Amino acid sequence: MRIGAVIRTKGIGKVYGEGTAAFRALSDVDLEISSGELTLLMGPSGSGKTTLLSILGCILRASGGSLEILGERADQLAEGELPRIRRETIGFVFQGFNLFPALTALENVALALDVRGLRRADAEKRAAELIREVGLADKSDSYPEDLSGGQKQRVAIARALAGDPPIVLADEPTAALDSTSGKNVIELLRRLAHEHGRAVVMVTHDPRVLSYGDRIIHLEDGRIVREENGAEQMESAFAVAG
């Protein structure tokens, strides 16, 4: 058992569709995710990474198995309880940023606080702090269309942090970014884990980011096939290179 595990799964499976159209996307996933670590989820396309991340984030229900988040059995909660779990414990970062184009950077972050019931003035004050934390103080009044990809993703990360969640889940957050912006985003996510003690799970295809992961979990055909810590991964990367 890992120290400080905030997410625990046992025997998680997911079947999409029914009958002859049924498709098993995940099988028997046992996983523990710890605070203070950047966990990378890797695997070929269609291996179930997004499916697993959605289940961990309580936006998709598993077909079987148990899911524990901060000691609470999320798989046993009623549908109406899940928004609360997401608000209180999870921040999401998406490949496509999913910012609200009609809102400024600051307002995008403030919206996440509005969802949590903060008053407008408090929300804007806190949003300004978060925007500063991700290094975009001078862009807080810009609209998403006027920001670069890397800046958009940093706004999205500020938004993910709005509820001060112990868990941050990111699905290919660097896939749409150039390498410099991608590096900035990864470093930011790693800092969230290492300096703020959050559990950060990141799905990635990007071999450039491997060195940043504390743990790397490999999925294939919906199963965990291998797990390495960052150091091992570095070695195997060198081995391939050498």
Added chain:
Amino acid sequence: MGLLARRNLFHDKVRFAVTLTGIVFALVLIIIQFGLFLGFTTTTSNNIDHSNADVWIVFHGVGYFDTGRTFSERKFYQVLATPGVAEAEKYMQAFARWQRPDGRIENIQIIGVRPGSSMGQPWDVVSGSASALKEEDAILVDELYREKLGVQKIGDRVEIGGHRARVAGFTRGIRSFTTSPFVYASFKNSLDYTNPTSSEGDVGYILVKAATGVSVEELKKNLNVRLTDVDIYTTAEFSAKTRFYWMFTTGAGLAVLTAALMGLVVGVAVVAQTIYAATMDHIREYGTLKAMGATNSYLYRVLIEQAVWSAVLGYALAMIVAHFIVASSEKGGAVILMPLEMKLGMFVLAIFMCVVAAMVSINKVTRLDPAMVFRG
């Protein structure tokens, strides 16, 4: 939440313009159709509604205003002698031939009433006066029909049923539901103009006013005891019967009403479609909100607020457009009425349509699989 609703509406100006256009189109369409229906029904019973009488006595079986069947003057005296009657007037309604100064013939509908009576007078007289009907050969016509009747001003002379007539004044906005305009004359002259052929007598209708302290129902009862071969209606009853006849027995109104209901259906569909499309444009954002932990009720509030904003602005614009249309209809043969009740009703309808349409899309949003937000 309020911020998101408003910003999303105004952010894409083209989309918002399309949404508003849809709502305005729908509302104006409904206003025109129902306004026409209202205009038609009001037109059919206009003379009854403006008669200022309490009771209308008609020949037995006469079910509506525009049908002619006369009876003996004797009944008029029986009415006068009935307890509870304050006033009674003979009233005439009949079709007649109008010969324009240039010789052309038009059909008209003569209304004959004693000049100076408190009942049955032409109203909204804009030049000349109703009391001028007591002058020799005097008639009043509506200015809407100047062209059709070939008269322009007071003093113009024409012939009706072979008798001389002289325009002594004009009314404004007294339309006829048939193609024959109303022409007002004294009761006496109206008999010359129309030559009633009935052997029964010369009286078309008798208008009655109840004495103070006598209820209309009581008056009806008293009259019923004394009179035979007539039907006795309150003004409201006869008005309703006339409207009903034109609207439903002839099928004319049914056509208008069907058009009005079609307008409602098309309008609702247009609004539902625009609001739905506007919601679907932002479906990914709603998915993101859900992933962020927004509850369904939060999403409801955003969507309903957007719907209400759209409804209010669409309504305001629709009212401006409708006012122009209503104003211009007043100069034409078919008036579009938009009374206060209709304005209020349209406001409620606008809000209702937009919110219902939003509800339909809400269904889509709250059932949305939040995993969609991850798709690139």
